[in-house]
Every structure is written in structure tokens, then in C-alpha cells.
Amino acid sequence: DTGVSQDPRHKITKRGQNVTFRCDPISEHNRLYWYRQTLGQGPEFLTYFQNEAQLEKSRLLSDRFSAERPKGSFSTLEIQRTEQGDSAMYLCASSFGGQPQHFGDGTRLSIL
């Protein structure tokens, strides 16, 4: 499968813990996006990379969130000191230039 892959698929953690998610985009896609989706809502933009540069961050991305794409390939999204409100599906998407974005299956985060 050469689509966008995300790991893990599910993450259950206690409030206050740190979590890290990984996204592997489609090969040669230079753009990578992170979105968050809660039940009954559309995906909400969090942050965007072009190659290794983080070019845009949403106001939704608090100081507890950090994302990296160190070599312009895979990306990680870390949430520090998780809160109940962080429970959501975290989706990654990639594209080449202005071409359509393709999504991964997401990581479902549950905060106990």
C-alpha cells in the first residue's frame, strides 16, 4: 500500500501524559498536513509542512502541540500534558504541490 500511513491507529492515555503520532506520506509528496477531527465535525487544520519547513500553524495548535518533519519525509505530532479536550481523530494528509490531498486512516486519541 503506497498511501498515507499513520501510527498508531489508536492511542489511549491518561490525562497529563505525552503522546506522539507518526505520519508517513505518499512517496515524493512534498506537502504534509495535520488535521484534527471530532465526532460529527469536518477535519480542522492544525499545521502544514512543505518539505521540512513548517509553513503554517492554526490557532488551534496550542503550545502543548508540536510537529516536526525533520528530513522532509515522515512527520511526528506530539501533544504534551494531554487534556480531555484533546480526544479526537488526528488525520494526516499529503500532496504534491497543488495536487489533491490524500488522507491517512488517522490516529484516534482517547484521554482517560
Place this chain on the structure above:
Amino acid sequence: GENVEQHPSTLSVQEGDSAVIKCTYSDSASNYFPWYKQELGKRPQLIIDIRSNVGEKKDQRIAVTLNKTAKHFSLHITETQPEDSAVYFCAASTPTKGTALIFGKGTTLSVSS
């Protein structure tokens, strides 16, 4: 920033009927409008998209129309089938500027046989 409104939030049709979902956007600079289908527990999947230099695009039973002046675009599904049942999201962006997709809140389409 961009804001996308989507209507209706739920839509129930009989198999074989047509379904229409409408979206409006606020940023006149937006020039790319995709539609995604999301089945329960699965990833959003692109089903059709349109760019601002085109007024209409068709792909078999699916079509999208765009009215730039009114800043609205619509998804049309003809001859609906039970497997069309899913949540549909419209979105808008300016990909040449690398901007992210701004999504509507989704329409839950139910096709009954």
C-alpha cells in the same frame, strides 16, 4: 480567514433518487474545491474536485458545479445507491499558496433501498 458553510447536515433519499449538497465559502481568493466521502471509521476519500477556472465537472454519477460570483458550489449525485451512504464534506483552499483545506461540517447522506 476562509469559512465554509455546508447544507443540509442530513439528507435521506430513496435509492435511485438524486442528492444535492450545497456549500458556500467566504474567501474570494479560494480557487480549489474538493469533495470528500467519509465512511464510518475510515479516512476521508476524495471523490471529485473543481478549480475556479471551471464551472462544472462530472464523473459518472457525480457532478460538481461552481458559482464563483455567488461563492457557492454543489455536489450532485444521481441514481443514488445504498453504498453512497456516508458523510460528505466539502472544502475550499488556495493550493497555489499552499493553504490548508477548510472543511464544511459535513452532510450525512442515507440512501434507503
